[in-house]
Amino acid sequence: MSVLGRLNRGETNINFVKWWKRGLVFSALLVIISVVSLSTRGLNLGIDFEGGVSWEVQAPGVSVDEARNSLEKVGEGAAKIQIVGTDILRVQGPEASLEHVAEVRQNLAELAETDVSNVSVSTVGASWGSDVTASAIRALIVFLIAILIYLTIRLELRMALAAILAVVHDVLISVGVYSVFQFEVTPGTVIAFLTILGYSIYDTIVVDDKIKENERLVGMTGRMTYTQMTSLSMNQVLLRSLNTSVVSLLPVLSLLIVGAFIMGAVTLEEFAVALTIGLTVGAYSSIFVAAPVLVFLKERQPKIRAIRERLEAQGISTTASPERLAEARTSAGTVALGSDPSAAKPKASGPTASGAIPPRPRKKTRKR
Amino acid sequence: MKRFRGYGALLIIVVIAATTLIYTVTAGNKPLLGLDLQGGVSVVLKPTGTVESDTLDQAISIIRQRIDSLGVAEPEITRQGDNILIQIPGVKDKDRAIALVGQTAELQFRPVLGTIPVTPPDTETTTTSTPVSSVTTIAGDATATTLAPADPTTTLESVTTTTEAANGGYTDQTCIDGVTEEQSNPSGQALLPQCEDGVLVATYAVGPVSLTGGAMDTARATLQNGQWTVNPTFKGGADGIGLFNGVAAQCFAKSQTCPSGQLAIVLDGRVLSAPTIQQASFQADQIEISGDFKEREAKDLATALKYGALPIELEQQQAQIVSATLGQDALHAGLIAGLVGLIAVSIYMMAFYRILGLFAVLKLAIEGALLWSIISWLGTNNGLALTLAGITGIIVSIGVSLDSNVVYYEHLKEDINNGRSIRSATDKSFVSAFSTIVKADVASLIGAGLLWWLTVGPVRGFAFYLGLSTMLDLLTSWAYMRPVVKFVTKSRWFGHSKLLGLPAERPQPIRGRNSAPVSAATEEANR
Numbered sequence: 001m002s003v004l005g006r007l008n009r010g011e012t013n014i015n016f017v018k019w020w021k022r023g024l025v026f027s028a029l030l031v032i033i034s035v036v037s038l039s040t041r042g043l044n045l046g047i048d049f050e051g052g053v054s055w056e057v058q059a060p061g062v063s064v065d066e067a068r069n070s071l072e073k074v075g076e077g078a079a080k081i082q083i084v085g086t087d088i089l090r091v092q093g094p095e096a097s098l099e100h101v102a103e104v105r106q107n108l109a110e111l112a113e114t115d116v117s118n119v120s121v122s123t124v125g126a127s128w129g130s131d132v133t134a135s136a137i138r139a140l141i142v143f144l145i146a147i148l149i150y151l152t153i154r155l156e157l158r159m160a161l162a163a164i165l166a167v168v169h170d171v172l173i174s175v176g177v178y179s180v181f182q183f184e185v186t187p188g189t190v191i192a193f194l195t196i197l198g199y200s201i202y203d204t205i206v207v208d209d210k211i212k213e214n215e216r217l218v219g220m221t222g223r224m225t226y227t228q229m230t231s232l233s234m235n236q237v238l239l240r241s242l243n244t245s246v247v248s249l250l251p252v253l254s255l256l257i258v259g260a261f262i263m264g265a266v267t268l269e270e271f272a273v274a275l276t277i278g279l280t281v282g283a284y285s286s287i288f289v290a291a292p293v294l295v296f297l298k299e300r301q302p303k304i305r306a307i308r309e310r311l312e313a314q315g316i317s318t319t320a321s322p323e324r325l326a327e328a329r330t331s332a333g334t335v336a337l338g339s340d341p342s343a344a345k346p347k348a349s350g351p352t353a354s355g356a357i358p359p360r361p362r363k364k365t366r367k368r
Numbered sequence: 369m370k371r372f373r374g375y376g377a378l379l380i381i382v383v384i385a386a387t388t389l390i391y392t393v394t395a396g397n398k399p400l401l402g403l404d405l406q407g408g409v410s411v412v413l414k415p416t417g418t419v420e421s422d423t424l425d426q427a428i429s430i431i432r433q434r435i436d437s438l439g440v441a442e443p444e445i446t447r448q449g450d451n452i453l454i455q456i457p458g459v460k461d462k463d464r465a466i467a468l469v470g471q472t473a474e475l476q477f478r479p480v481l482g483t484i485p486v487t488p489p490d491t492e493t494t495t496t497s498t499p500v501s502s503v504t505t506i507a508g509d510a511t512a513t514t515l516a517p518a519d520p521t522t523t524l525e526s527v528t529t530t531t532e533a534a535n536g537g538y539t540d541q542t543c544i545d546g547v548t549e550e551q552s553n554p555s556g557q558a559l560l561p562q563c564e565d566g567v568l569v570a571t572y573a574v575g576p577v578s579l580t581g582g583a584m585d586t587a588r589a590t591l592q593n594g595q596w597t598v599n600p601t602f603k604g605g606a607d608g609i610g611l612f613n614g615v616a617a618q619c620f621a622k623s624q625t626c627p628s629g630q631l632a633i634v635l636d637g638r639v640l641s642a643p644t645i646q647q648a649s650f651q652a653d654q655i656e657i658s659g660d661f662k663e664r665e666a667k668d669l670a671t672a673l674k675y676g677a678l679p680i681e682l683e684q685q686q687a688q689i690v691s692a693t694l695g696q697d698a699l700h701a702g703l704i705a706g707l708v709g710l711i712a713v714s715i716y717m718m719a720f721y722r723i724l725g726l727f728a729v730l731k732l733a734i735e736g737a738l739l740w741s742i743i744s745w746l747g748t749n750n751g752l753a754l755t756l757a758g759i760t761g762i763i764v765s766i767g768v769s770l771d772s773n774v775v776y777y778e779h780l781k782e783d784i785n786n787g788r789s790i791r792s793a794t795d796k797s798f799v800s801a802f803s804t805i806v807k808a809d810v811a812s813l814i815g816a817g818l819l820w821w822l823t824v825g826p827v828r829g830f831a832f833y834l835g836l837s838t839m840l841d842l843l844t845s846w847a848y849m850r851p852v853v854k855f856v857t858k859s860r861w862f863g864h865s866k867l868l869g870l871p872a873e874r875p876q877p878i879r880g881r882n883s884a885p886v887s888a889a890t891e892e893a894n895r
Binding site: 048056057058088098101102105117118119120121122123124125127128131132135136138139142143146147150151154155187188190191194195197198201202205206209213236237239240243244246247248249250251252253254255258259260263264265266267268271275 | 404407412414451462463466467683684685686687688689690691692693694697698700701702704705706708709710712713716717720756757760761763764766767768770771774775778779782800803804807808810811812814815816818819822823827830834
């Protein structure tokens with residue numbers, strides 16, 4: 001069977017334990033780079049955070065130098081002048097009086113040979129940006145606490161902790177990318193960063209739910225450790241996780257490529273770049289950060305550790321090698337079929353469809 | 369019976385989506401485009417220092433009055449925490465609009481030179497239509513007994529006869545437009561309107577400003593003997609009560625500077641009240657403005673006086689002038705990008721899940737119809753504007769919605785691979801998949817709710833639309849996706865696993881040595 005076919009059937013036998021180690025090293029590296037860059041280079045904050053005035057006008061064929069020459073007349077020769085999107089002239093300067101703002105507007109309108117009403121102006125006081133940032137950070141902290149509580153109730157504390165760690169990882173790396181490449185941070189970027197939280201959590205919940213479903217396999221008939229079970233669950237949800245990421249990424253990529261690059265809508269670019277980075281990191285982290293952290297936490301639980309020790313004493317392999325996974329899958333498949341809890345206890349089987357199916361007595365009899 | 373479960377919900381949601389869409393189209397509801405999409409002026413103002421909630425509301429109502437004077441169709445003024453967010457779409461004189469909203473309004477006390485009631489003074493009762501009030505010392509004070517309250521109506525009539533031009537040229541429109549700085553002429557004489565609910569009730573000729581709100585300390589409305597009165601408290605000393613007593617003495621004596629004996633209370637160029645002064649001298653905290661006040665009038669006046677005592681200085685946090693062309697370009701790009709993304713993701717879903725993928729795309733159509741109706745309704749009736757951040761939120765939610773389908777379909781595939789028949793897996797998988805979907809969507813809702821609640825400005829719009837579409841996803845996942853998948857997997861036309869993008873049934877694992885009672889699953893699988 002081809003790899004894609006196996007992926008499609010959730011029958012890949014990838015040893016995730018091996019990949020988790022590489023993933024954690026990779027993640028640690030990215031986080032360190034992000035933190036170092038953030039503390040040394042900082043972020044390239046837009047005028048919304050620093051305070052100032054920004055003018056924008058559609059000015060086809062006007063070069064930055066022409067604009068600067070013209071703006072010198074109104075005392076904005078030192079302003080930051082860029083061409084953004086395809087033909088939008090953006091001029092940014094420090095805070096100024098209303099009269100001066102209007103004067104520059106007039107000047108730009110003449111330069112772009114258009115009506116003054118076609119010149120957009122954005123004036124931002126110095127404290128507005130810090131207000132926005134402060135409220136975003138406050139929202140972030142409250143969000144993390146609320147999600148921690150929610151996931152603890154719906155799943156369990158260790159999964160919640162692992163999920164939160166993955167989210168923090170995602171946000172750190174996304175912000176880190178903005179710092180390393182010195183992309184301009186705007187309120188749109190902040191919104192996008194906050195969206196990343198939701199995505200990352202969504203993906204992690206999909207994976208965690210599967211782990212939870214498989215959890216009763218751990219130690220059942222003494223065959224599987226928590227690590228093996230998680231690795232098996234990963235194989236089972238791999239396609240689900242990939243597909244949810246793809247369907248989320250496609251519209252965002254369209255925003256970035258079609259909206260921002262082809263059609264030159266600057267404001268869309270602000271959202272799309274951060275979202276694309278965040279979504280990619282979020283999909284990665286639910287498999288390579290949330291899961292290993294969960295395994296790490298769970299294997300320290302006395303009950304789970306006892307199972308591992310018992311299995312090791314019995315001489316049963318506790319690695320998550322492909323062979324072991326294939327073996328485990330055979331039994332898991334049967335149990336997953338009777339997916340209500342009563343199925344795990346054959347005696348409790350009732351007249352319902354699922355309850356009537358006891359665990360298979362033998363393994364490796366399935367024809368492939 | 370069980371077979372038909374869910375089809376009712378399907379019917380209801382399809383009918384609701386269709387009718388709301390038809391209603392939206394026929395009623396002509398359209399989404400209200402935000403400033404960043406249609407052009408206009410947006411200003412965020414923040415009061416300096418801490419302020420009380422009711423004085424901030426007073427500041428907002430002053431701003432509202434001023435924007436109304438610009439003659440704009442749908443200004444939106446909202447309070448977000450202490451911030452005041454003002455959005456004025458399509459305003460012509462944008463610079464003036466920005467300058468106007470940020471000015472601090474001043475409370476002034478000006479002696480009344482004469483009054484022009486709106487209706488001609490030939491009927492006896494006309495003067496009573498003008499709110500008549502008087503200033504006395506609070507009852508119970510020792511000095512109160514020494515002053516016989518004058519009859520306010522007679523005072524007014526005597527003034528009326530001395531005035532010349534009818535209404536001073538002011539009409540009800542003056543109540544909307546307000547008066548210019550030049551007309552209000554703080555250092556000399558001026559004609560100022562008194563309005564009630566947008567109707568001109570009187571025009572006052574007033575002298576120069578005697579004192580401003582700076583002399584005030586606070587004010588409150590109280591109920592005394594069944595009458596609502598307002599009790600202002602002045603600051604002590606020469607700058608406070610001293611100034612007030614100075615003008616009060618002039619008015620009480622009906623001297624040249626205050627022939628009517630009335631003192632007008634003016635806020636932002638509008639006369640709020642012009643009480644007759646009944647004493648020559650007052651104590652700072654023993655003043656009472658009484659008249660034929662209704663509760664609301666008394667409270668409004670007290671709030672205005674309180675505001676005047678500590679006028680809120682508004683600092684401009686952010687001001688945006690968005691050109692209509694740039695806004696439309698952004699809208700255009702957003703729509704095209706959304707459409708391309710939608711097509712791309714539809715192709716992906718159909719390539720992967722075939723017929724089931726097609727029904728997932730139809731789910732988007734139902735959500736889209738509902739979302740469009742809700743946005744249009746909110747835009748038309750609640751003035752909630754769709755911003756670029758909101759559009760981004762909606763495009764992002766395409767992914768959120770399809771994620772639910774992916775979770776369900778993958779669960780379905782897994783169960784079938786594990787030996788379930790397609791039919792039994794359809795129900796079984798939905799239970800587990802929906803539990804995952806609810807968990808994930810509730811997490812998204814928590815996020816959206818917190819963002820909406822805790823942040824300011826554009827983030828809120830984004831959070832609102834993300835939350836709204838997440839709720840729609842929950843609804844359609846339950847009411848649409850479940851019955852549709854059930855219908856499709858049972859249908860003879862689609863009932864082929866290849867077409868459905870599902871693996872072939874593998875009925876073998878249930879057979880075997882165990883002697884368990886023949887289950888429904890086996891029964892179906894063996895059919």
